[in-house]
Amino acid sequence: MSPRLALATLVLGTVLVLPAAGETRTYDVADFDAIDVSAGIEVTFETGVSTSVIVENEDGDFDDIIVESKNGTLTLKRPRRMGWGRGQRDSYSVSVGTERLSEIEASSGSRVTGNGLSSNGLTLDVSSGAEMTIGGIVAGKVTTSASSGSRMELEGTCDTMVADASSGSSIAASDFICNALEADVSSGASIRAHASDRVDAEASSGGSVRVKGAPANVTTDKSSGGSVRVTG
Structure with missing residues (x-):
């Protein structure tokens, strides 16, 4: 079989297995x-x-x-739904x-994706196994919250990021370049962030905070196996 025919067969096979719209x-x-x-x-x-x-x-x-x-x-x-219909x-x-x-809330296994948010004040919240992935953020103050095994991934820039994560959730924001970070993490959750000027981080009960950006002003409070690491 010629290479061209083989390619056509492969393409056709690929088309045939595509799900119906x-x-x-x-x-x-x-x-x-x-x-x-x-x-x-x-x-x-x-x-x-x-x-x-x-x-x-x-x-x-x-x-x-x-x-x-x-x-x-x-x-x-x-x-x-009630009874057997559940x-x-x-x-x-x-x-x-x-x-x-200016605000997005996702819960109970839902998923949100998007690109391009511009706001002086932005609130993002995920809970109960929900996922949120947002790029292209340009904002002043961004308040984020993740709980109960949920996950949030952010990219963009901001003046101040306020992050709260608990109960095995995660906030992945190493590519979210902010001037300041205020972080509170607990119960095995994790926060990954980037702050160039100031960090105020509290970690407890196995929670972890990791910050890039070499901020000059760092305040930490760690207890019950919580960890905070700030690097360049």
Whole structure:
């Protein structure tokens, strides 16, 4: 078989095993600058664009997701189920567009990804096994929180990062270049950050803080097996 035919066969085989595209539904919602997502729903966001919410489901079933925007917050969740109906749930991927975002909260195994956040004040929160990955952040003060086995990964720049991690969670922000860091970690959680001027870090109960950037002003408080390491 010629190399060209072999390549064509490989491409065709690849195409044949691709999953079928899911069906989508567009939701008409009020403008928002915050997202609250839960229950294993996956969200991809884009800022600097007009408001839009598009939900995708492989089978075109949109009965197991609630989409609502109230008081500036877009909420993505599932309806409560009782009794035998509490088994496996449908998977949903949501594409979100908005002019700006100042707060994102993800919980209960949900996932949020996006690039490009610009705000004087930004709040990011993950809990209960949720994941959040955001790049291209340009912000003043960024307040982050991770708990209960959740994970957050950040990239960009900020003036001050306030980070709180507990219960086996992690905040990976070594490429999030900030002037100052205020960190509190406990119960086996970890924080990785970058601060060029000031660090105030508290670690307890096996939690760890690792900071790059060679800050000149460092204050630490360690107890019960907690650790803090600051390097260049």
